Amino acid sequence: xxxxxxTPQVLPGTTEPNEEVLRQACEKAIAYLAKLDAxxxxxxxxRTTLRARLDRPLGEQGIAAExxxxxxVADVEGGILGTAGGRFFGWVIGGxxxxxxxxDWLTSAWDQNAGLYATAPxxxxxxxxxxxxxxxxxxxxxxxxxxxxxxxxxxHATSLAAARHWVLAQHGWDVEEKGLAGGPAxxxxxxxxxxxxxxxxxxxxxIGRAQVVDIQTDAMDRVVPEALAEELARTPxxxxxxxLQAGDINTGTCDAFETLxxxxxxxxxxxxxxxxxxxWAAASANHRHxxxxxxxxxxxxxxxxxxxxxxxxxxxxxxxxxxxxxxxxSWRASYLTHDGEARDAMxxxxxxxxxxxxxxxxxxxxxxxxxxxxxLVERCCRHAKSLGERMGQLPGAELLCEPMLNQALVRFPDxxxxxxxxxxxxxxxATIAAINATSEAFFTGSTWKGRRVMRIxxxxxRTSQEDVDRVVRAVESVLKNRP
Ligand SMILES: *Cc1c(COP(=O)(O)O)cnc(C)c1O
Numbered sequence: 001x002x003x004x005x006x007t008p009q010v011l012p013g014t015t016e017p018n019e020e021v022l023r024q025a026c027e028k029a030i031a032y033l034a035k036l037d038a039x040x041x042x043x044x045x046x047r048t049t050l051r052a053r054l055d056r057p058l059g060e061q062g063i064a065a066e067x068x069x070x071x072x073v074a075d076v077e078g079g080i081l082g083t084a085g086g087r088f089f090g091w092v093i094g095g096x097x098x099x100x101x102x103x104d105w106l107t108s109a110w111d112q113n114a115g116l117y118a119t120a121p122x123x124x125x126x127x128x129x130x131x132x133x134x135x136x137x138x139x140x141x142x143x144x145x146x147x148x149x150x151x152x153x154x155x156h157a158t159s160l161a162a163a164r165h166w167v168l169a170q171h172g173w174d175v176e177e178k179g180l181a182g183g184p185a186x187x188x189x190x191x192x193x194x195x196x197x198x199x200x201x202x203x204x205x206x207i208g209r210a211q212v213v214d215i216q217t218d219a220m221d222r223v224v225p226e227a228l229a230e231e232l233a234r235t236p237x238x239x240x241x242x243x244l245q246a247g248d249i250n251t252g253t254c255d256a257f258e259t260l261x262x263x264x265x266x267x268x269x270x271x272x273x274x275x276x277x278x279x280w281a282a283a284s285a286n287h288r289h290x291x292x293x294x295x296x297x298x299x300x301x302x303x304x305x306x307x308x309x310x311x312x313x314x315x316x317x318x319x320x321x322x323x324x325x326x327x328x329x330s331w332r333a334s335y336l337t338h339d340g341e342a343r344d345a346m347x348x349x350x351x352x353x354x355x356x357x358x359x360x361x362x363x364x365x366x367x368x369x370x371x372x373x374x375x376l377v378e379r380c381c382r383h384a385k386s387l388g389e390r391m392g393q394l395p396g397a398e399l400l401c402e403p404m405l406n407q408a409l410v411r412f413p414d415x416x417x418x419x420x421x422x423x424x425x426x427x428x429x430a431t432i433a434a435i436n437a438t439s440e441a442f443f444t445g446s447t448w449k450g451r452r453v454m455r456i457x458x459x460x461x462r463t464s465q466e467d468v469d470r471v472v473r474a475v476e477s478v479l480k481n482r483p
Contacts, residue, residue, distance in 0.1 A: 040439030045078035103363035117342035155301030247278020252407030258293030425452030
């Protein structure tokens with residue numbers, strides 16, 4: 001009987017060892033970074049243009065890898081924000097240290113599944129080392145367990161899962177076995193300035209908005225101790241989690257951990273700290289006082305992809321009670337290969353298969369060293385202070401509060417005598433847009449204490465004194481030319 005032999009389809013480019021496309025991508029990346037200083041910081045093309053270029057029908061047949069990369073680079077042109085450069089001050093966005101970027105490239109080439117030691121032996125040991133270094137730099141307890149997760153959002157989810165386990169176990173309830181239904185209700189006390197990622201993490205964990213009590217904050221966004229004391233005393237028998245923050249998104253301030261944590265501990269509450277960027281104050285002798293006492297919390301969440309300048313997909317969860325952390329995350333199965341002696345990330349992480357993201361953190365920390373991390377933190381704080389103060393002195397601008405850590409707030413009031421808060425808000429937003437339109441710098445707005453503000457957030461290792469001077473000149477010129 002005759003059989004038809006199908007000719008195997010050879011995908012374009014897959015017969016070669018791919019060297020050419022990798023060299024090409026490397027050259028394009030280097031060329032991009034080399035032009036950062038001269039390139040616009042904001043996007044220069046709009047959504048319609050990007051869709052017209054990129055939203056094409058997927059071909060039936062594949063194309064050569066080199067062509068894919070050539071097209072990709074051409075098609076995204078103008079749609080890449082200058083976040084890698086030194087004049088991007090929107091949100092809280094870090095850059096990428098050279099060693100971290102290079103290690104990130106290798107991470108993709110090595111393509112390890114870092115869920116288990118068995119699937120990624122070197123990655124597991126690198127994470128052990130990086131975790132220990134991070135605890136040392138952030139001055140967290142040596143015995144704390146940790147997980148390298150995708151960002152601070154998932155660091156909250158991981159830490160708060162441990163918290164949920166622990167506060168319910170204190171009341172004789174095994175949440176991993178029984179779930180939440182029918183168990184004691186959890187009460188969460190949290191700064192009324194908490195970041196939205198805290199609420200999202202709680203939501204994922206089955207803890208709703210109605211179970212969260214906002215604790216009043218002061219003029220600089222710090223939890224008022226008396227307000228916390230009152231809430232703690234209200235229902236002393238309820239399983240309680242307290243969420244505090246190191247680094248407010250607007251003011252950069254940190255809660256008074258030294259006062260607040262012992263209060264919560266007297267009520268057997270679990271204290272979790274959102275330290276997405278603010279926890280890094282601990283790395284600097286000049287700023288360490290801002291987080292005094294933070295080491296006494298039960299869990300901490302922070303980012304690698306913001307202030308440490310590791311590429312995106314990098315956050316860290318630390319838990320002072322490894323058994324609670326492990327109880328919340330661990331999963332064992334007969335087909336997986338667990339090694340009791342080694343670190344299996346699955347015991348500490350919410351993911352199953354995962355990127356070996358420890359390599360980039362390891363590389364960033366080695367490139368900087370302890371002194372380098374300290375210098376990075378201090379330099380960013382210095383630049384934020386100087387940007388805030390110098391802009392605040394320009395005619396048409398106003399500094400709203402003393403710059404703290406790496407954040408500052410300015411606004412651009414409407415000069416008319418009878419101007420309302422709404423007029424000030426309009427002028428502030430229009431000025432931010434005008435500054436961003438110069439392509440010299442990029443800022444974002446926020447509403448702080450009822451006032452529209454421009455946030456200045458400095459988290460990039462590249463930001464230099466020249467960048468600061470250049471940005472102040474650009475803002476000055478925008479203000480001079482405003483009608
Ligand atoms: C950025 C940020 C988060 C969320 O972190 P991701 O890394 O974006 O998940 C949480 N809290 C604060 C204060 C932040 O600045």
